[in-house]
Amino acid sequence: MAEANLPLQAGSEVQVEKKARAESSTFSRVAKYTAVRVVTLFLTVVVSLYLTIMIANMGGYVDQIRKGEIRETVSLRALNDPTLKALPPEVRTERLEGLIRLEEHRLGLDEPFAARSLAFLTEALTLQLGRAENMSSDSGSRQVRLILLERLPATLVLFATANILDFSLSVFLALYLSRKYGSLLDKATIAMSPLSSAPAWFYGLFLILIFAALLGVLPFGGMVDAPPPDTPVAYILSLLKHMILPVLAWTISTIFGAVYAWRTFFLIYSSEDYVDMAKAKGLSSREIERRYILRPTLPNIITTFALTLITLWTGAPILEGVFNWPGLGRTLLQAIGLYDTPVIVGSTVIFAYLLAITVFLLDFLYALVDPRVKIGDEGRRA
Amino acid sequence: MKALYRTFRELIRYRSATAGLVIIFILIGVAIYTVITIPYNEAIRLWRGGEDIWYKYPKNAQPEWVNLFTEPDLPKTIFLSTADSTVSKTTEVVSEGLTQVTLSFPLEYSYEIFPQELTVYFSARFAAKKPHVSLTWITPNNEEIEIGSFSIQSSDTYRVSQDQRLQRKFKGTPPVQGLFADPNAPQPTPLRGAYELRIVGSLFEKDNDLDAEVVLHGEVYGSAGTDHLRRDISIALQWGLPIALAFGLLAALGTTITTMVIAAVGVWFGGWVDALIQRITEVNLVLPFLPILIMVGTFYSRSIWVILGVTILLSIFGSGIKGYRAIFLQVKESPYIEAARAYGAGNRRIILGYLTPRIIPVLIPQLVNVIPTFVFLEASLAVLGLGDPVLPTWGKIIDDARANGALFRGQYYWVLEPSALLMLTGLAFALVGFALDRVFNPRLRGM
Numbered sequence: 001m002a003e004a005n006l007p008l009q010a011g012s013e014v015q016v017e018k019k020a021r022a023e024s025s026t027f028s029r030v031a032k033y034t035a036v037r038v039v040t041l042f043l044t045v046v047v048s049l050y051l052t053i054m055i056a057n058m059g060g061y062v063d064q065i066r067k068g069e070i071r072e073t074v075s076l077r078a079l080n081d082p083t084l085k086a087l088p089p090e091v092r093t094e095r096l097e098g099l100i101r102l103e104e105h106r107l108g109l110d111e112p113f114a115a116r117s118l119a120f121l122t123e124a125l126t127l128q129l130g131r132a133e134n135m136s137s138d139s140g141s142r143q144v145r146l147i148l149l150e151r152l153p154a155t156l157v158l159f160a161t162a163n164i165l166d167f168s169l170s171v172f173l174a175l176y177l178s179r180k181y182g183s184l185l186d187k188a189t190i191a192m193s194p195l196s197s198a199p200a201w202f203y204g205l206f207l208i209l210i211f212a213a214l215l216g217v218l219p220f221g222g223m224v225d226a227p228p229p230d231t232p233v234a235y236i237l238s239l240l241k242h243m244i245l246p247v248l249a250w251t252i253s254t255i256f257g258a259v260y261a262w263r264t265f266f267l268i269y270s271s272e273d274y275v276d277m278a279k280a281k282g283l284s285s286r287e288i289e290r291r292y293i294l295r296p297t298l299p300n301i302i303t304t305f306a307l308t309l310i311t312l313w314t315g316a317p318i319l320e321g322v323f324n325w326p327g328l329g330r331t332l333l334q335a336i337g338l339y340d341t342p343v344i345v346g347s348t349v350i351f352a353y354l355l356a357i358t359v360f361l362l363d364f365l366y367a368l369v370d371p372r373v374k375i376g377d378e379g380r381r382a
Numbered sequence: 383m384k385a386l387y388r389t390f391r392e393l394i395r396y397r398s399a400t401a402g403l404v405i406i407f408i409l410i411g412v413a414i415y416t417v418i419t420i421p422y423n424e425a426i427r428l429w430r431g432g433e434d435i436w437y438k439y440p441k442n443a444q445p446e447w448v449n450l451f452t453e454p455d456l457p458k459t460i461f462l463s464t465a466d467s468t469v470s471k472t473t474e475v476v477s478e479g480l481t482q483v484t485l486s487f488p489l490e491y492s493y494e495i496f497p498q499e500l501t502v503y504f505s506a507r508f509a510a511k512k513p514h515v516s517l518t519w520i521t522p523n524n525e526e527i528e529i530g531s532f533s534i535q536s537s538d539t540y541r542v543s544q545d546q547r548l549q550r551k552f553k554g555t556p557p558v559q560g561l562f563a564d565p566n567a568p569q570p571t572p573l574r575g576a577y578e579l580r581i582v583g584s585l586f587e588k589d590n591d592l593d594a595e596v597v598l599h600g601e602v603y604g605s606a607g608t609d610h611l612r613r614d615i616s617i618a619l620q621w622g623l624p625i626a627l628a629f630g631l632l633a634a635l636g637t638t639i640t641t642m643v644i645a646a647v648g649v650w651f652g653g654w655v656d657a658l659i660q661r662i663t664e665v666n667l668v669l670p671f672l673p674i675l676i677m678v679g680t681f682y683s684r685s686i687w688v689i690l691g692v693t694i695l696l697s698i699f700g701s702g703i704k705g706y707r708a709i710f711l712q713v714k715e716s717p718y719i720e721a722a723r724a725y726g727a728g729n730r731r732i733i734l735g736y737l738t739p740r741i742i743p744v745l746i747p748q749l750v751n752v753i754p755t756f757v758f759l760e761a762s763l764a765v766l767g768l769g770d771p772v773l774p775t776w777g778k779i780i781d782d783a784r785a786n787g788a789l790f791r792g793q794y795y796w797v798l799e800p801s802a803l804l805m806l807t808g809l810a811f812a813l814v815g816f817a818l819d820r821v822f823n824p825r826l827r828g829m
Contacts, residue, residue: 044668048665051665194809202761205801321765
């Protein structure tokens with residue numbers, strides 16, 4: 001008995017060991033992949049920010065922002081300086097101009113553009129976005145960074161909800177339709193897919209017309225009731241009520257296209273031999289869908305989702321404008337209206353970061369689901 | 383040519399594609415008609431024009447066809463001028479220094495809703511002494527209401543709704559309502575029948591003359607209604623079409639073709655060229671497209687053609703490049719390419735003559751499919767307030783409507799008309815693109 005047991009035990013030990021090694025190497029591979037992506041994405045962000053700065057600066061606007069800022073700080077300092085206050089006005093302005101020139105020199109504004117643009121780049125990367133010309137944050141600050149960061153949660157809460165809902169709903173629907181291939185619902189959904197050519201704000205107009213103007217059941221826009229409810233529960237309920245229409249608009253404009261594309265993926269994969277094999281084995285259809293259809297298509301789906309998400313970020317500011325959602329996008333719209341250059345440039349920087357973070361998150365997800373990343377090179381060779 | 387014909391034959395087998403094609407042809411026809419009947423400069427002049435061009439038009443009037451669906455009917459605009467035959471003008475020389483001109487405007491009012499506004503535009507000829515006019519309103523009950531009397535300039539405007547004195551006279555009722563109200567009705571309703579506006583002008587010099595135009599602004603106008611600046615929306619609806627089509631087509635052509643050529647170049651040369659193109663694509667992915675367009679729009683130029691150029695530039699290294707690359711990588715290995723290389727074909731010849739034509743089946747559906755995206759992009763920019771400053775476009779109508787709270791005030795036609803046209807254009811191209819996808823990719827056909 002003991003003898004007979006030995007090899008088996010040894011064998012299982014080896015298996016466990018193998019498994020453990022496989023797990024640790026999977027972890028390290030995912031980590032390595034992620035690290036490489038972080039570095040490349042960071043470089044990408046650096047380059048894209050640099051391009052943004054070049055575009056914004058061709059009209060000398062970033063220079064103007066910085067010079068204005070220097071003038072303001074120097075004048076403020078001079079105002080509080082008793083020795084300067086005592087001087088006659090002409091001497092004082094002359095002294096002030098001298099100080100400003102000195103400060104500009106210190107910050108390198110009299111240097112060639114190539115050197116200066118690098119300085120701008122470091123500032124943009126560290127989110128030192130300067131001061132707004134006309135706008136201020138709700139807390140009263142003129143710092144562009146504070147104005148934008150204050151609005152960031154509103155944007156994130158709306159678009160994270162909309163996208164997560166959208167993604168899960170379209171995967172679910174696409175799977176369902178691929179199962180009911182050829183049914184009336186399937187045909188109807190495909191017929192609706194051209195609807196995805198219109199942006200979300202466009203549907204937003206119609207939804208506002210129907211649900212706010214005609215029926216009067218949902219608010220025209222905004223994020224919470226005015227005045228904001230006191231209790232957290234009431235606040236969240238009010239937030240949800242205001243979120244229905246923008247999320248719905250977002251969903252209508254994306255879901256049909258995504259469902260159509262993914263349904264096609266699922267159909268292609270479900271005609272593979274191994275799926276037939278699984279069916280022959282008598283596995284439940286739920287099991288087959290999860291393990292043999294969804295699993296191998298997931299990397300593809302995530303890639304297409306990433307691409308649509310990136311293009312959709314484009315429409316975000318307008319959707320916020322249409323629904324009066326107090327997020328980044330509406331701030332950008334206000335900045336256009338007020339011609340507030342630092343805020344416009346700052347928003348662009350923040351949007352570049354948001355895009356990079358989106359790409360990174362989806363890349364990370366991709367690493368988790370793509371067997372090629374997990375198994376590494378041996379898997380790819382085989 | 384034959385291939386094109388075959389594609390077309392196959393395409394019209396899809397009913398949706400036929401519908402899409404018919405819509406596209408109609409749209410193109412209307413666009414050409416618009417450009418011919420309302421020349422570019424005329425359209426800009428009209429759209430940029432102010433009160434001087436549009437004074438005869440009511441403000442925020444709904445299109446006339448709403449009367450088909452609503453009961454009671456909304457009043458139409460009535461325009462009368464001394465040049466009309468129904469208007470009588472009598473001149474009577476009272477003495478050396480006084481001539482009296484009596485203008486009588488008959489107004490037949492048959493609606494159950496009050497009109498928007500009653501405006502009198504005077505034009506007088508005099509040297510030094512200003513003429514004096516007095517306006518009398520005669521209701522169908524033969525009741526005479528003194529509207530007022532005042533001196534006028536050589537060209538002068540009198541708006542009844544802004545007359546405070548008249549409002550006090552009617553005990554606070556808006557003056558236009560006061561003039562048309564039925565005195566016996568319990569609710570303020572207009573009295574229907576023949577009204578008359580009599581203007582008696584006293585001229586104090588020799589050879590002086592007085593003419594007037596009376597506009598009774600209704601609540602409906604024309605086929606599309608008017609906006610807050612009295613402009614006829616149908617002009618912008620018509621002119622928006624050629625602009626939307628031109629923008630969509632040019633942007634789609636520009637982006638897809640350049641993207642294709644760049645993908646082919648990358649694949650053909652391989653090595654660092656390919657790597658560079660791949661990296662640029664990744665950077666481009668992270669570049670925030672709309673904020674950059676906004677920056678260009680605010681800092682440099684809002685001209686639609688500049689924006690079009692930047693759009694194409696930013697989309698060249700778009701995500702489509704990866705798809706094309708995958709196909710080119712396969713095509714590159716085909717024997718005919720090797721043969722071409724063997725007989726000494728140059729790089730340019732191979733890329734443009736042999737590589738790129740192979741991708742046309744993928745390219746054409748994509749080209750048609752991205753047109754709606756760009757049509758909507760133009761509208762999106764206008765909604766952002768970055769529309770072309772002079773051109774009337776659909777997006778600008780929506781922007782005007784939104785800025786003036788059209789949805790909030792129930793002026794739905796203002797938003798719905800441009801939206802419907804946008805939707806129609808987008809849908810037509812999407813339908814055709816969808817069918818083209820199936821024609822060129824038979825693999826999709828079963829699905």
